[in-house]
Amino acid sequence: MSRIEVVAPNLKRRLSGVTSTIVQLVPVQARTLGIATLGPGLPDSLPKMRWWQVPALATRPKSGRKRIWHARRNTEMVAGLLLKSVLRMPLKLVFTSAAQRHHKPFTRWLIRRMDAVIATSARSGGFLQVPHTVVMHGVDLDAFYPPKGSDDGFSASGLPGKYAVGCFGRIRHQKGTDLFVDAMIELLPHYPEWTAVIAGRVTPEHKAFGDDLKARVAKAGLSQRIVFLGEVDDIKPWYRRISLYVAPSRNEGFGLTPLEAMASGTAVVASDAGAYAEMVDVGQTGAVAPAGDGAALREAIRPYLADPALAAAHGANAAADVKALFPLQREAEGIRRVYDHVWAER
Structure with missing residues (x-):
């Protein structure tokens, strides 16, 4: 604990987008910073402190600086305030906000008590009422990269068709999976070389929603061309196998999947939920449609199905764009600058 400066x-x-961010980001931060995670549901490969070590936060690390408690949820802000204000532990509190909505009064009260606030996009920053720094999420370019071999081609999937369009993530109304399915039911009969691939978990509370989607597909006679993979062990090869990725969310916090697809050399059609519109260079790496507008989403997808060469060109542009603008290292450096500013304040 003597070398841990950030918790x-x-x-x-339960796995969430916040958890995924921690899992990807902390190993990069740990290259240049004493950092440890705390809590359940994290892989053993991450640097961790245990619950019995929490009392050690009462003493400063070897550097003499106050430790930073970097919260990303309300519960974590509350815990940090209790440790700092009630137990009088020498901590600085940092909060990252990805919310695309006005915060409730209690959340605003918590945020005002943070020593620094980070917004994951300009849009999420627009809902904050305190000074903040925008640091957009990055993507691990060692994990997500363009196709390299035969296993990265769509033919390796064993599914019919020459090209694929994909939609990955939890299957639920919020994620707009139904908008994607409806677009595919309308479009695929006109483009016989394409197959649609849907990957993601259906939680029990959304089972009826998922069953209805499969029934719609069966009724349209497209069960062989709109394929539900379920939750796959490793989604990364699927990003490389598809030619177009669709992110149809009705609302989103940040949303990493378009960046993961773009890093994999795949063109993207996204709604303007979350930070999607800040990731996609319209006409160069993909297209953006208004969130919740199924007809607009369908028409944004159509040109790519009609012209696979356009999808390939935008996919190549996307890979270059992510490499330049959204590497995970850049996110880590942006957060480190916030930490250094907090430590520099008297």
């Missing part, structure tokens, strides 16, 4: 709590057992 990244994860006070939620």
Whole structure:
């Protein structure tokens, strides 16, 4: 604990976008910073502190600086305030906000008590009422990269068709999976070389929603061309196998999947939910449609199905764009600058 200067709590057992951010980001931060995670649901490969070590936060690390408690959820802000204000531990509190909505009064109260606030996009920053720094998420370019071999081609999937369009993530109304399915039911009969691939978990509370989507596909006679993979062990090869990725969310916090697709050399059609519109260079790496507008989403997808060469060109542009603008290292450096500013304040 003497060398740990930053604690990244994860006070939620179920996998979420926040958890995924911690899992990807902390190993990069750990290259140049004493950092440890705290909480359940994290892989053993991450640097961790245990619950019995929490009392050690009462003493400063060897550097003499106050430790930073970097919260990403309300529960983590509350825990940080209790440690700092009630137990009088020498901590600085940093909060990252990805919310695309006005915060509730209690959340605003918590945020005002942070020593620094980070917004994951300009849009999320627009909902904050305190000074903040925008640091957009990055993507691990060692994990997500353009096709390299035969296993990265769509033919390796064993599915019919020459090209594929994909939609990955939890299957639910919020994610707009139904908008994607409806677009595919309309478009695929006109483009016989294409197959649609849907990957993601259906939680029990959304089972009826998922069953209805499969029934719609069956009724349209497209069960062989609109394929539900379920939750796959490793989604990364699928990003490389598809020629077009669709992110149809109705609302989103940040949303990493378009960046993962773009890093994999895949063109993207996204709604303007979350930070999607800040990732996609319209006409160069993909297209953007208004969130919740199924007809607009369908028409944004159509040109790519009609012209696979356009999808390939935009996919190549996307890979170059992400490499230049959204590497994970750049996110880590942006956060480190916030930490250094907090430590420099008297």
